Amino acid sequence: xxxxxxxxxxxxxxxxxxxxxxxxxTADAVERANFARLVLADLAADIDVLPAVAVELAPAxxxxxxxxxxxxxxxxxxxxxxxxxxxxxxxxxETGIAAQREIAALRALAAQIARQLADVARxxxxxxxxxxxxxxxxxxxxxxxxxxxAAASRSAPPAAxxxxxxxxxxxxxxxxxxxxxxxxxxxxxxxFPHTPLIAAREVIPIPGGRSKxxxxxxxxxxxxxxxxxxxxxxxxxxxxxxKVREEFQPLVKLAALGLPVPRPWHLEQGETELxxxxxxxxxxxxxxxxxxxxxxxxxxxxxxxxxxMLAALHRLPPAELGFTGSPTPANSLEALIDQYERKWRDNxxxxxxxxDFAYAWARREARRHPGQCAVVHGDAxxxxxxxxxxxxxxxxxxxxxxLGDPAEDLGIVRVYAEKVIDWQEFLALYTAAGGPAVPExxxxxxxxxxxxxxxxxxxxxxxxxxxxxxxEFIKGANAFTGLRLIELRIAQLLExxxxx
Numbered sequence: 001x002x003x004x005x006x007x008x009x010x011x012x013x014x015x016x017x018x019x020x021x022x023x024x025x026t027a028d029a030v031e032r033a034n035f036a037r038l039v040l041a042d043l044a045a046d047i048d049v050l051p052a053v054a055v056e057l058a059p060a061x062x063x064x065x066x067x068x069x070x071x072x073x074x075x076x077x078x079x080x081x082x083x084x085x086x087x088x089x090x091x092x093x094e095t096g097i098a099a100q101r102e103i104a105a106l107r108a109l110a111a112q113i114a115r116q117l118a119d120v121a122r123x124x125x126x127x128x129x130x131x132x133x134x135x136x137x138x139x140x141x142x143x144x145x146x147x148x149x150a151a152a153s154r155s156a157p158p159a160a161x162x163x164x165x166x167x168x169x170x171x172x173x174x175x176x177x178x179x180x181x182x183x184x185x186x187x188x189x190x191x192f193p194h195t196p197l198i199a200a201r202e203v204i205p206i207p208g209g210r211s212k213x214x215x216x217x218x219x220x221x222x223x224x225x226x227x228x229x230x231x232x233x234x235x236x237x238x239x240x241x242x243k244v245r246e247e248f249q250p251l252v253k254l255a256a257l258g259l260p261v262p263r264p265w266h267l268e269q270g271e272t273e274l275x276x277x278x279x280x281x282x283x284x285x286x287x288x289x290x291x292x293x294x295x296x297x298x299x300x301x302x303x304x305x306x307x308x309m310l311a312a313l314h315r316l317p318p319a320e321l322g323f324t325g326s327p328t329p330a331n332s333l334e335a336l337i338d339q340y341e342r343k344w345r346d347n348x349x350x351x352x353x354x355x356d357f358a359y360a361w362a363r364r365e366a367r368r369h370p371g372q373c374a375v376v377h378g379d380a381x382x383x384x385x386x387x388x389x390x391x392x393x394x395x396x397x398x399x400x401x402x403l404g405d406p407a408e409d410l411g412i413v414r415v416y417a418e419k420v421i422d423w424q425e426f427l428a429l430y431t432a433a434g435g436p437a438v439p440e441x442x443x444x445x446x447x448x449x450x451x452x453x454x455x456x457x458x459x460x461x462x463x464x465x466x467x468x469x470x471x472e473f474i475k476g477a478n479a480f481t482g483l484r485l486i487e488l489r490i491a492q493l494l495e496x497x498x499x500x
Contacts, residue, residue: 009044010155013037031207032474039477042484045152046100053148054099061106062088064140068113068133077120084113103144110137110353115345118360131364138357139500142491145354149488179203179215179231183273188219191266197221203231212244212399216283225265226282232397233278242399244279245269250401251281253321260309260394286386286393292454293485295382295416303417305392306385307426310413311435314374314406321375323403332373332404333445334366340452347459349466349479355455358490361499362452365445371405372436378402380409381450382416407438411446444497451489458482 016037024030065088069081087109094102114137121130184200192198202218213233219225234244244267251264262281269277289297318324341359377384378400386394410430417426431437462479464470494500 003048006044006047009040009047013040013044016040028205028207035474035477035481038481041155042152042481045148045155047097049151049155050103050148051096051099053144053151054094054103057144057147058093058099058102058106061103061110061140061144062091064136065106065110065113068136071129071133071136072117073127073129077116080116084109104351107141107144107353108351110141111351111356113137114353114356114360118356118363121360122363134357134360135500137353138361138494141353141357142494142500145484145487145491149484179205179213179217179233179274179278184217184231187268187272187274188222188225191268192222192224195222195224198224212397213278217280225280226263228283229265229280230262230283231278231280233274234276236276244277244399247397247399247401248279250321250323250398254398257316257320259312260392261398262394262396284386284394286388288383288385289387290382290416292381292383293489295419297387298420299382299387299390300421301390302385302387302392303413303421303426304429306380306395306413306417307429307435308433309392309395310377310380310406310409311430311433313377314409314436315434316375318373318375318403321401323375331366331370333371333407333442333449334363336404336408336449337363337366337452340449340456343456344452344459347456347463349459349462350483352455352483352487354487354491354494355452358448358452358494358499361494362445362448365441369439369442371407371442372438373403374406374436376402376404376406376409378404378408378412379453380412405438405442405446406436407442407446408449409446410438410443411448412450414443415447415450448490448493448497451486451493454486454489455483458486 016033021030021033021037024033066085069084069088072081088106091102091105091109094100114134117130117134117137121127121134124130181200181203184203185198188198188200189196198219198221200217201220202216204216206214206216213231213235215231215233217229217231219227219229232244232247248264248267251261254261255263262284264279264281266280267277268274268279271277289295289299289302337359341363344355344359377395377398379397380395384395384397385392386396410427413426414423417423458479461475461482465472465476465479
């Protein structure tokens with residue numbers, strides 16, 4: 001019966017790819033169908049692929065947890081170690097589809113152990129036994145994830161004609177559209193009473209926004225706003241992130257300095273008939289060359305422009321952009337790790353020993369060098385810039401801008417740039433344009449932080465969905481399929497950096 005369910009899920013996924021996706025005409029519909037297709041493939045794999053992989057790796061996972069506990073030095077953790085051993089013994093050995101339950105219980109226990117060991121290691125960095133046990137738990141979860149993904153990929157349906165492969169899932173998107181032509185027109189007439197002919201002519205919801213709702217809008221009858229504009233709007237969710245009000249003023253100053261950013265025209269800080277707070281900015285020419293999970297079009301010229309733009313940003317005096325608050329911590333990357341880890345732990349609805357190990361490894365790596373301070377964009381991936389004929393036309397979405405380490409921006413960009421341009425060429429352009437020298441190991445650390453940040457976004461999506469703050473299926477699906485893809489990216493980087 002279970003195998004038949006998996007067959008049906010794959011048949012539906014193939015139908016979506018072969019027959020339904022080619023008929024869709026809007027980006028919103030394509031994204032939803034692609035996400036549904038990916039979730040069906042992952043659910044099918046859990047039914048008929050996971051049990052076969054678990055035959056070998058469930059005992060290995062169980063044995064590694066026991067071995068890690070045996071490595072721990074006697075002392076203050078003795079009572080906790082006994083409790084962990086009892087919990088390990090209580091996890092029943094399962095077969096068939098029930099192996100899902102065994103694997104989930106073992107990974108949850110491994111993650112619980114990894115978190116507590118990471119907290120101990122934070123205070124006692126010299127304890128080799130703690131670090132060895134942590135690495136064992138991270139390594140076995142890495143082995144599980146990569147073996148399962150390899151088996152699942154062999155069973156996945158062919159790539160869809162209109163969209164993503166298994167490794168190019170769309171980013172988590174917004175709630176159902178709340179901004180409409182009629183409500184936007186009413187709002188504009190009230191806010192701009194001296195232009196009675198002002199009206200909204202078109203509102204198009206744009207998929208892919210992870211932290212804001214985004215709409216393309218057309219406005220007529222006024223010089224107070226551009227004819228073609230973009231609305232960026234906060235979410236009305238319990239577990240939410242940045243606010244548009246925090247992004248607006250830096251954009252005003254960046255635009256005045258001539259950097260390639262959308263010009264901000266209007267900020268609404270309160271609740272209105274359109275919903276939560278929002279801002280209106282200019283719509284600029286070009287298109288995003290990729291998603292959070294990878295490039296979709298080669299654009300080496302745009303990345304060369306990006307090197308020069310980041311150099312210009314990083315050499316700006318922070319006060320010119322309104323960053324006049326308390327100084328940034330001496331090690332801003334470690335501060336980010338603490339911030340992301342806290343959000344991950346508070347909101348995660350699925351356990352991941354690999355992610356918990358990655359946080360511990362990243363913190364240890366961050367302490368090797370204190371870093372330096374500059375204004376950073378904080379999310380400078382290809383999903384946040386526009387490219388027109390291989391030239392950078394705009395850098396978007398400045399809600400994560402803050403005082404931080406230039407390594408943060410360089411690491412995020414490197415994840416994508418080195419697919420189309422030699423990294424040393426990028427760095428040469430960056431330093432020639434005035435960018436500071438940044439240690440290689442901190443850039444590599446920031447590459448990992450790009451995906452640790454992603455764990456906080458998928459965790460919040462899952463928490464909002466499971467607690468009923470949203471019924472948007474993509475929020476729930478993102479905590480499932482999106483998390484798996486992020487885990488694989490983290491696994492690849494840890495292996496590349498020889499952290500496991």
